[in-house]
Amino acid sequence: LGSLLSLAASGCGIAYREAKRGVLAVKDSELFWRGRHGALTPQEQEWAKAAWTYFDRNYRPETGLVDSVERYPSASMWNAGDALAALVAARELGIIDARTFDERLSRLLDFLNTMPLFEGRLPNRAYDTQSGAMVNYDNQPGAIGWSAVD
Numbered sequence: 001l002g003s004l005l006s007l008a009a010s011g012c013g014i015a016y017r018e019a020k021r022g023v024l025a026v027k028d029s030e031l032f033w034r035g036r037h038g039a040l041t042p043q044e045q046e047w048a049k050a051a052w053t054y055f056d057r058n059y060r061p062e063t064g065l066v067d068s069v070e071r072y073p074s075a076s077m078w079n080a081g082d083a084l085a086a087l088v089a090a091r092e093l094g095i096i097d098a099r100t101f102d103e104r105l106s107r108l109l110d111f112l113n114t115m116p117l118f119e120g121r122l123p124n125r126a127y128d129t130q131s132g133a134m135v136n137y138d139n140q141p142g143a144i145g146w147s148a149v150d
Contacts, residue, residue, distance in 0.1 A: 040093065052095050055086045064107030065129040073129040074139045077150035084108060122146035 058067035066083040091101040118124045124134035136142045
């Protein structure tokens with residue numbers, strides 16, 4: 001494969017197209033791709049929209065975070081990852097428009113870039129989703145340490 005890719009990189013169009021065809025065939029094969037291909041069915045699209053309503057309803061524009069539990073303003077880094085995945089999925093599935101995606105992603109990334117860190121080093125276990133402050137498990141101000149899982 002290495003020599004084929006070298007040949008492809010040298011500008012030989014035929015070799016490049018064949019290498020690309022082979023790579024795509026392997027990438028899309030059952031070897032790497034499990035599950036179904038293609039667009040969502042109308043029923044699946046409705047399920048996706050229903051799932052997005054949780055993230056939309058519990059979104060906090062002040063920080064870009066999403067409440068970890070319905071209307072409870074606390075989240076971990078695990079929850080931030082969930083929100084990021086949901087945001088990307090909603091955009092890819094056409095549930096939200098590009099502007100909404102850009103605004104929410106920018107707010108979340110801004111928070112992640114500026115959030116206070118436990119002992120100035122690692123993310124705290126929990127954050128208030130409205131203020132972005134480090135909180136304990138009762139959502140009261142305070143640092144409670146970091147988590148390797150999150």
